Amino acid sequence: MAKSIPSQDRGSCRPDPCRRRVEALLAEADVRIDGSRPWDIQVHDPRFFRRVLAETSLGLGESYMDGWWDCERLDEMICRVLRAGLLNRVRSWRDIVAHLQAKLLNLQDARRAFHVGERHYDIGDDLYRAMLDRCMIYSCAYWKNAETLEAAQEAKLDLIFRKLQLQPGMRVIDIGCGWGGAARYAAERYGVEVYGVTVSRRQAEHARRLCRGLPVTIELKDYREIRGRFDRGFSIGMFEHVGYKNYATYMEVVRRCLPEDGLFVLHTIGGNVYETHGNPWVTRYIFPNSMLPSIQQIGEAIQGRLIMEDWQNFGPDYERTLLAWYDNFERAWPDLAPRYGERFYRMWRFYLLSFAGAFRARHLQLWQIVLSPRGRPRRYDAPR
Numbered sequence: 001m002a003k004s005i006p007s008q009d010r011g012s013c014r015p016d017p018c019r020r021r022v023e024a025l026l027a028e029a030d031v032r033i034d035g036s037r038p039w040d041i042q043v044h045d046p047r048f049f050r051r052v053l054a055e056t057s058l059g060l061g062e063s064y065m066d067g068w069w070d071c072e073r074l075d076e077m078i079c080r081v082l083r084a085g086l087l088n089r090v091r092s093w094r095d096i097v098a099h100l101q102a103k104l105l106n107l108q109d110a111r112r113a114f115h116v117g118e119r120h121y122d123i124g125d126d127l128y129r130a131m132l133d134r135c136m137i138y139s140c141a142y143w144k145n146a147e148t149l150e151a152a153q154e155a156k157l158d159l160i161f162r163k164l165q166l167q168p169g170m171r172v173i174d175i176g177c178g179w180g181g182a183a184r185y186a187a188e189r190y191g192v193e194v195y196g197v198t199v200s201r202r203q204a205e206h207a208r209r210l211c212r213g214l215p216v217t218i219e220l221k222d223y224r225e226i227r228g229r230f231d232r233g234f235s236i237g238m239f240e241h242v243g244y245k246n247y248a249t250y251m252e253v254v255r256r257c258l259p260e261d262g263l264f265v266l267h268t269i270g271g272n273v274y275e276t277h278g279n280p281w282v283t284r285y286i287f288p289n290s291m292l293p294s295i296q297q298i299g300e301a302i303q304g305r306l307i308m309e310d311w312q313n314f315g316p317d318y319e320r321t322l323l324a325w326y327d328n329f330e331r332a333w334p335d336l337a338p339r340y341g342e343r344f345y346r347m348w349r350f351y352l353l354s355f356a357g358a359f360r361a362r363h364l365q366l367w368q369i370v371l372s373p374r375g376r377p378r379r380y381d382a383p384r
Helices: 015-027 047-065 074-083 093-104 115-121 125-131 149-163 181-190 201-210 244-257 280-285 295-302 316-360
Strands: 171-175 193-198 216-220 232-236 263-271 307-313 364-372
Touching (some): 074 316, 149 232, 149 364, 181 201, 263 295, 316 364
Parallel strands (some): 171 193, 171 232
Antiparallel strands (some): 307 364
């Protein structure tokens, strides 16, 4: 039963006008309130309408976590909303504050570098073991010739290392090494020595155990602290935490680490437009201080520092990856529930399915960019 609306929740926008406006906006995306289709929204608390208009994406996500509404096919609903461009139609004061903070502060400076490790990657290996593949690769898989998550993640790693033209005995830097699956794969399959860094304590501990006995070194370290020279380098799903004020610094680190004939693969989610801050709900609940780069921002960061040899986009593969993670998460939830609780379940469900919808809408992209310090002397033909 819907709760009555406390007097303090009443404002200039009363429930009926707010509902009418939300219904009108959603109609443009062919989404109905209390409709019968899987992508329609079932509203349990009428305060939802005022909240989503006042707080946009943050209000939408938080009200879902609070149980104010449900949607059977959350991914499809988000896809339709993004396809219709509704996010550009409504702005809140929180969006303005986020923009000002990003302009005035460096939210991804060295002092804050470890926040995302502590608040996201360190929350529990049991969750990630249940959700991810056997090697715990937490980034977009490559489904071109794969039918399972395991095979698609292995195909992604193999694609990266073929692009790097790895040879036995090479020294390789892994910026943002996660739980060590990529470092182990490179060391075992290609005979290289890997130096990996992460800002997550749990990831570093797990990666050291996973790579024991192999020529792999794992350190708990911010990318700005990396020193030394390496033949090749790669970064998988870490650039999303760098921040637009630090993109040039990141590329300078890459350039400093590589010899003249070196190669680097940057694997990152990307956005379609130039932004200075991340989604307010995502930065509050999932990835603190994160934001997605645009083509323009990456181009400006590599200009005068590195040469772009190849740029591949397989964003649609991330939708399939996220849905595979979601299926694993749902199957494992009965075992995870006692530790994490219902609010976490709704938060994580919203995270995985809203991202899947965003990739389906092509609102988000997945890029693999091959960079070299001065340009390869001969034509670079990237594997696909």
